[in-house]
Amino acid sequence: MRNWVIGVAAPVLLLVAWWFLSADSTDPFFPPLQTILVRFQELWLFEHFQSDVLLSLGNLFLGFVIAAAAGIALGFITALVAPVRWMLDPLIHFLRGIPPVALVPIFISLIGFGTQMRVTSIALAALFPTMIATVDGIRSVSNDLLDVSRVYRLTRKERVLKVLLPAATPQIFSGLQVSLQVAFIVMIASEMLGSSQGIGAMTLLAQQSFMTADMWAGILLLGVIGFLVNILFSLLRRRVLSWYIGSRRLARAS
């Protein structure tokens, strides 16, 4: 009980302290929290909501979904067909070594600054974590399971859909979580590099024109989005993997 009080009180105290300590701040870098919140409301609710916020979120969602679908599909092919795996392995590991954001300039030079470039950058950068996790997930399915499915003479389709996919799902979801974080980062980066639309672009422009309160408002919004997107994903994961989480809890309790 006492711990919960502390848990709730600490962040509230922090915000209150920020509010009062910054109240008559004249420091150009750290404007009063009140000013930031006023600008937050003016900017994002709802003047630029459709033109920038929805645009950014739409790119994020589209890029992530493409990356997830392609990553899982490619992961299955790579894991199940040995020659493909041998061929792609060094390439994948090399591409994974490149910081995802460093790919954005390449896509700008290839496709330009439009929405297409941003979605492509997000999708391609977010593809690898899911793909690699899928390959690992399938490769680590226990041989007993595979033997049993062979004894029951499951067809190839049944084996993939009923045995391999469920067994690899926990790992796939860890990969998806990393992909989502990468997608979020690349979303911001693709907007910061020379585009004029989107939350990232507005935040960086505000910084470059010394509109500090606007910049803070942008940072707050991006922080909240990063947090909420992660929570939504955790809820989805808990739903899809409830059987797995339950079995883990049982295994730990015994």
Place this chain on the structure above:
Amino acid sequence: MKASVRPYAFSIVGVAGALVIWQLLAEAKVAGTALPPATTVFTTLATILGTGTFWSSLGATIGIALLALALSAVAGVALGLLVGSFESVKYATLAVLEFLKPVPPIVILPLAVLVLGPTAEMSLFLVVFGCLLPIVMQTVDGVQGTDPVARDTARSYGMGEGEILARVVLPSAMPYIGTAMRVAAPAALVVTVVAGLLGGGPGLGQNIYQAQAAGDYAGLYGLVIVLGVLGLLFQGATRLAERRVLHWHESYREVVPR
């Protein structure tokens, strides 16, 4: 022996195939000058490797990443031990840590550039911001995962709190910290590049930005290739270091083949 050669043969075919496809696409001018042929990129890369500016950029990138990593490790483990040892501190910081954890450093990049300017300090700050929290969280998990029996045993042997922390709690948290460091090391490199690319901090990120802005596409591709190789080296080095430092732990002990 024969079976183990085949994967390598396929790997070589895969890499060579990718290079040939790249060359053909570029020769066909599918993207105009924006996609330079592989041959041009590699000759440009060779020229870049001969310049002093490249090596000083590379040094700056690696230096910033490693220094920030070291700072985050020391501060992160200390904070983690503190948060993990006291229930009240843990609950007080829980909400803030949970909120900040999914927020990548790129979000506060505009603020860092505003306050610190396009400097090495700015890059350092961003990398520490990105690496610190995962290390803190893992250390907390490690501290809380300490076997209570081992802790009680140490206490009944008359060890003081400080000694228990150093001799029992810290070693048992080491594998957690090792995992955090393995994740943090490549991330440190990535954030350093991002700080250079978007914030103008020194290093290879800045060079990439300049190459793109100047339309030097062959140089751009060459630098991205360098980053890929560097990323691989970082991953390999941290894995090796982790195994070296934690060789005594049961999850790292090597199985002796019979």
